[in-house]
Amino acid sequence: xxxxxxxxxxxxxxxxxxxxxxxxxxxxxxxxxxxxxxxxxxxxxxxxxxxxxxxxxxxxxxxxxxxxxxxxxxxxxxxxxxxxxxxxxxxxxxxxxxx
Amino acid sequence: xxxxxxxxxxxxxxxxxxxxxxxxxxxxxxxxxxxxxxxxxxxxxxxxxxxxxxxxxxxxxxxxxxxxxxxxxxxxxxxxxxxxxxxxxxxxxxxxxxxxxxxxxxxxxxxxxxxxxxxxxxxxxxxxxxxxxxxxxxxxxxxxxxxxxxxxxxxxxxxxxxxx
Numbered sequence: 001x002x003x004x005x006x007x008x009x010x011x012x013x014x015x016x017x018x019x020x021x022x023x024x025x026x027x028x029x030x031x032x033x034x035x036x037x038x039x040x041x042x043x044x045x046x047x048x049x050x051x052x053x054x055x056x057x058x059x060x061x062x063x064x065x066x067x068x069x070x071x072x073x074x075x076x077x078x079x080x081x082x083x084x085x086x087x088x089x090x091x092x093x094x095x096x097x098x099x
Numbered sequence: 100x101x102x103x104x105x106x107x108x109x110x111x112x113x114x115x116x117x118x119x120x121x122x123x124x125x126x127x128x129x130x131x132x133x134x135x136x137x138x139x140x141x142x143x144x145x146x147x148x149x150x151x152x153x154x155x156x157x158x159x160x161x162x163x164x165x166x167x168x169x170x171x172x173x174x175x176x177x178x179x180x181x182x183x184x185x186x187x188x189x190x191x192x193x194x195x196x197x198x199x200x201x202x203x204x205x206x207x208x209x210x211x212x213x214x215x216x217x218x219x220x221x222x223x224x225x226x227x228x229x230x231x232x233x234x235x236x237x238x239x240x241x242x243x244x245x246x247x248x249x250x251x252x253x254x255x256x257x258x259x260x261x262x263x
Contacts (some may be wrong), residue, residue, distance in 0.1 A: 029140075031140075034223075034224075034225040034226055034227055035214065035215060035218045035223075035227050036211070036215075037250065037253070037254070039254070039257050039258070040207070040211060040253060040257060043207070043257050047204060083138065083153075084153065084156065084157075087136045087153070087157055088157065088160055088208055089207070089208050089211060090208070090211045090212050090214075090215045092136075094137055094138060094139050094140050095138055095139050095142075095145060096139055096140065096141050096142065097141070097142055097145075
């Protein structure tokens with residue numbers, strides 16, 4: 001198309017481009033720690049995600065035995081919301097770009 | 100602390116005078132400094148972008164929760180209740196603390212925040228168990244006490260769920 005300037009694609013790290021940061025899928029990971037009690041972690045999963053006790057316990061045991069559990073894979077906004085909700089309960093939760 | 104009543108809007112808890120005073124003491128204390136929660140372990144960009152916002156929001160939330168709980172404990176209603184003991188029924192006087200579902204979650208969050216604050220002050224012991232040789236004049240007594248007391252209240256609030 002005459003008169004149209006084609007802009008070069010910026011060569012940026014995907015995680016440093018704020019737009020792309022929000023387009024990626026993200027996982028929320030809950031990490032094991034020695035201080036949060038197992039019934040408390042189960043309770044938090046039930047409250048934050050609305051899970052039944054069985055599913056919440058399964059993820060709690062995964063955290064306890066394997067050191068971590070992926071509890072959510074979703075958009076940046078939703079994953080960030082869940083990390084904040086889990087950290088309000090003082091769980092060790094982080095947001096990681098999905099691989 | 101024991102469940103007194105439960106309905107669609109929340110739960111009522113019977114507290115002895117000692118329990119009410121303990122909770123008021125715990126929630127009125129200054130918040131222990133905590134290591135800031137990390138947002139990501141693999142993405143530095145995410146950490147830089149969101150970390151300060153998250154830390155600020157959490158700090159504000161924790162302060163609001165504690166203030167709310169102090170108010171709720173302040174408006175608890177004095178009451179008498181009958182408890183069953185191995186030697187027969189006994190009249191106990193104390194306080195009824197009314198908690199909505201949201202308030203109860205706030206209480207659990209505040210208790211856990213106290214536990215983690217104390218644990219960090221103790222140098223993050225693993226496992227977090229009171230050492231057998233803890234001296235009575237140890238500067239860590241208050242932190243171990245906080246960890247234990249907050250754990251007991253937390254366990255009570257969670258264990259009563261099945262009774263509702």
